[in-house]
Amino acid sequence: MNSIRLPAWMNGLGARGGNALAAPLLIIVLLAMMILPLPAFILDVFFSFNIALSVIVLLTALYTVKPLDFMAFPAILLVSTMLRLSLNVASTRIVLTEGHTGGAAAGKVIEAFGHFLIGGNYTVGIVVFVILTIINFSVVTKGAGRIAEVGARFALDAMPGKQMAIDADLNAGLIGEADARKRRSEVSQEAEFYGAMDGASKYVKGDAVAGIMITVINIVGGLIIGMVQHDMAFGKAAEVYTLLAIGDGLVAQLPSLIISIAAGMVVSRVANDDDISTQLTTQLFARPEALYITGGIILALGLIPGMPNLVFLLLGGALVGGGYMIAKRRKEAPAQEAAAAAEAAAAGAAGGAAAPSESEEATWQDVMAVDTLGLEVGYRLIPLVDKTQGGELLKRIKGIRKKFAQEVGFLAPPVHIRDNLELKPSAYRITLKGVEVGTGEAMNGQFLAINPGMASGTLPGIVTVDPAFGLPATWIDATLRDEAQSMGYTVVDAGTVVATHLNHLITTHASELLGRMEVQALLDHLGKETPKLVEDLVPKVVSLSTLQKVLQNLLQEGVHIRDMRTIIEALSEYATQTQDPNELTAMVRVALGRAIVQQLFPGMNELSVMTLDNRLERLLMQAMGTGGEGAGIEPGLADTIAQQAANAAQQQEELGLSPVLLVPAPLRVLLSRFLRRAVPQLKVLSHNEIPETKTIRVTSLVGVPM
Template sequence: MSALSNVKMPPWLQGLATSQNKSSLAAPIFLIMMLSMMILPLPAFVLDIFFTFNIALAIVVLLTSLYTVKPLDFMAFPTVLLVSTMLRLSLNVASTRIVLTEGHTGADAAGKVVEAFGHFLIGGNYTVGIVVFIILTIINFIVVTKGAGRIAEVGARFALDAMPGKQMAIDADLNAGLIGEADARKRRNEVSQEAEFYGAMDGASKYVRGDAVAGILVTVINVIGGLLVGVIQHGLPFGEAAQIYTLLAIGDGLVAQIPSLIISIAAGIVVSRVASEEDIGTQMVSQLFARVEVLYVTGGIIFGLGLIPGMPNLMFLTIGGAILGAGYMMARKQKVEGSPVAKAAKAEAEAAAAAAAAPPAPEQEEASWQDVMPVDTLGLEVGYRLIPLVDKTQGGELLKRIKGIRKKFAQEVGFLAPPVHIRDNLELKPSAYRITLKGVEVGMGEAFNGQFLAINPGMASGTLQGLVTTDPAFGLPATWIDASLRDQAQGMGYTVVDAGTVVATHLNHLISTHASELLGRAEVQALLDHLAKEAPRLVEDLVPKMVSLSALQKVLQNLLVEGVHIRDMRTIIETLAEHTVHTQDPGDLTALVRMALGRAIVQQLFPGTNELSVMTLDNRLERLLMQALAASGPDGAGIEPGLADTIAQQAAQAAQQQEAMGLTPVLLVPGPLRALLSRFLRRALPQLKVLSHAEIPESKTIRVTALVGQQPG
């Protein structure tokens, strides 16, 4: 014992013994076992064990497919299909060897399992066995396997066609801040895995069809070979040899064909189910027996057939009466649960319980300042059907998405937006929501929980069945569809999002649009405190010595109104510190800050390019506007109304041409005109950005694509 204890294990054996992932050895051992069955002779007892294991494996696979919620939950199914097929073929080889070598000794030569299938299932009649075996093979080969293979083929095609649309939807959610990089990577993997799964299922189904053909050929060969061996080698009479070897061959074929049929049915269940949050059993029961009218009509038909003379009356009357009784019980249950009396009794019981548990009501207190509730800066009100979207206990994801929106807004724009106060509002429609800013409604829409909004980005083909509407955030044409049409819509080029994403995207758009109104004095002070941690002297020298907090707030709001981010607070503070000694006018200071931020503004509008495609003013119009500005002042009140309408119309046409070419609509004007035209065109053309020549970096090249104010001809 001591000598053995001093023997050291090789490093590879130590690693194998201490491995945490013992299950990784299962596949190599299983493959070696299948090869051994093909090469080495097996005793009948061992063959019984493997036949029983094969049947158990088929049942496990079938039950797993029944309790699978979505196909990717059983992603290993194509491999399991291949391995189970190879196991059956290995068992066919091993059983064929023992049937031909030991078949003359009796019906139990190939083990008790083969004998039981040959005698118990088919009554010892090899003619009946041949017919049953052929029928099972036909069912497996022509019906189940062919149908499952076709569904897998179509599923793989639709999954591949829908992959670009799904990837675009993931990128859109990522860009909107609704999901993080990790979630986006996970969803991309799921999209690719889904396509690979259906492709693998399409290929794996060919193995099952080949297994069915091989089962027929192996059975025929076993019968013919058994007759030759029994008659020629062992001298058995032809009739006795035919009965022994045919029963053995048919029993062997049935033992292999029944598990094959079970696994084929499992494959059909996995690829034919529609994605849902319920397993297939719950779906079938809840949907097949959901309507009382169906049970009444079915029970009435069966009961009526039982009244016809010559029919098996007792059986039909019993089954029909049972179905009618089940329908009556279901209708009674629904009526009791939905009756006003039951609802009132339930509400009364709940109210009584709450009253018993509640402490005595205190005396009515005098009104105080505590009764004055401050107005929420940002508010989201939802109808009662949208409450699950904002309730953590019901799995609502909207709260998490709103946190992501605020974080992404802070990173991009440069300050932290106020929290969003969420509450339910019974005055709204059940599926409606309302977004408020300082107590005033700024956006409203409808989102149907459990359905998906298919948005047409302009490239979608075909129409979808559902409620036609528009995207509440950007006004694009859209349709509310059921979950079953999601993959079809993505394959047609639609961007498909759920109800929570619709609300979150609308909220994100409105927060970005009203960023200037969200920047209050508290947020400006928080910005200064944050900057003071890195550059305390810079902040101390500016506020309040050189510029007041309200003036700084006005400059920052002016930038946000025109969509300019204020992340670069250092540059803004330094520019103000340099120029506040000359002017305190917020408009002039905003223009100076914009020139300092010119490179960032241009980068925001024209990312990744040195050529700026812009619109400009016609020379005559430019001179006319400069004269009007000099005569009327910076407010531009002296511009003639007809000229103002012409400028607005031509600017709108030029902006549409820019967008049609895939370009950002930007109007380049002289510095003195920039604020005037930006303020004038902002209401009619919010997508148009107005830049001055002084804001363009010298390294950029300007390409004029349209002239506003040019005379025709």
């Protein structure tokens, strides 16, 4: 049989299911309701659906954690408004044509709202309808529209700061390219959401005005039709058509009011990890002092003669009792946290085993291996590293190791995390082979606003410095996050602070993390692709220890070792001439010259570098010639060179250039070792390492004053 091929657009609809047809069908139904007459039963169905839809939207808004979780709300606001207007048109038609037959002519829903909710009194109905319309139009909708307008303005102002925070996390390895792209999209969508909400609120305002006008028109039109066409008395016509018009208006205004409340809920909340219900219960009743004072006032009112004493006394007693329970729970919380931290520390130290008795002999099991990388945290930071409590820092540490492996070229050892009750509650300590290499404090639940040098203004909070790079910073409350970003600060949470510091230290001490096991694992990994190349090098040409020393030398100077094939090929070529790791490192650097220059000058053909003054260069070359490779620099001359190099490097950084010193090949090792401690940010390259395709521009000279 011949197969039937569907058009591409029909295949797309089939793949997406009926969702793609929902919006077009809804628009067609709304237009049909305005044009075609509807039976009373169908009208009841649509009115009931309109009420149910408004309740669903309100509950969804209440349980929404972030505004972007309900991104379709502006479109839903438009559709629900058009649905109400379509129902008004359809109900107006049936009220004016069949209203003279009785209250049930326009359907049971309108009749119920006209008779049962307002007691059949059209005067009461008019008052209730006007009050609902005023509440909806002047209070709820106007306030929500204003909040959306201000929110859109602040979201746009905060976009540069948020983008900088995303770039900082990406550069620190805390997030990947996909996560950064997702977060940038969320920042843009947030601004678009508030802008759309600002515009969508105008629909509700227009709906309220249209509701009043439609109701008045229905009343006037009903009176004319009833008296002229159906010979009804004025009083009878007024009663019938007014009740139907008011019932029609109320059945439309009630869902409109519910939708407006939902809009206000969405745009007026401050986003965090809790929904609106949780925020209200945990924050409104969080302070026992407020409950005590309120309960005392209510109890005092209950003692006044003539007041509903029982109601006031019961409510006041309940408030005082609630305040007492909350205060008692707050007093017990620190003790419970300390007990939980002590249990976790005991479990971590003993590994779940019982403490040995004094009679037991010491064994080799008592010798504890030193962790290559360790992170110790105070008890207030335990939630950051506890899987059962979210522990987002664990995910970030995994991301750090992954990015380190991709950029530097080998897999860093795992980070062993434990709590340490000897630390301050919010302090942490990073250790390398059991020795502390970094420490700091992170306020869990607060944000660190870092001044990258371009921020304006000051923020209230705890003044400190960024533990990773020493930049001035301030710990601030979550409520000040958007304000800080709009002022130019880079705002990060406590977990990001610890992760950034850890990433900086891992990168700085990369050479110490590359042990024999890591080198062997690196060779095994490379041997899967080029087994012959690895077999011919280790151990036939160079030993594993020599290879490790060469790789460590490269890492000490910030050179990545991702290109292991080039490194091994260079060693295979020159290892027959020398086995000195320092000389082999210099030859490998020449082979990696293009990668080294690319790392320091990404995407640049012209290299802005510093060089040595001719007089200083000759002086150093003479010292190398007379003293050999182990020659040192005279102390007075060394201080001068260090000072000159530091000043030149600072000038380079102020110009936005990489501080790189270009020297002759014989001097590179000597100056690199000497300046590594004096000017850590300075990189020393030799002329041999510069590719021929690059041009050199000398920006400053390092020399001896005359």
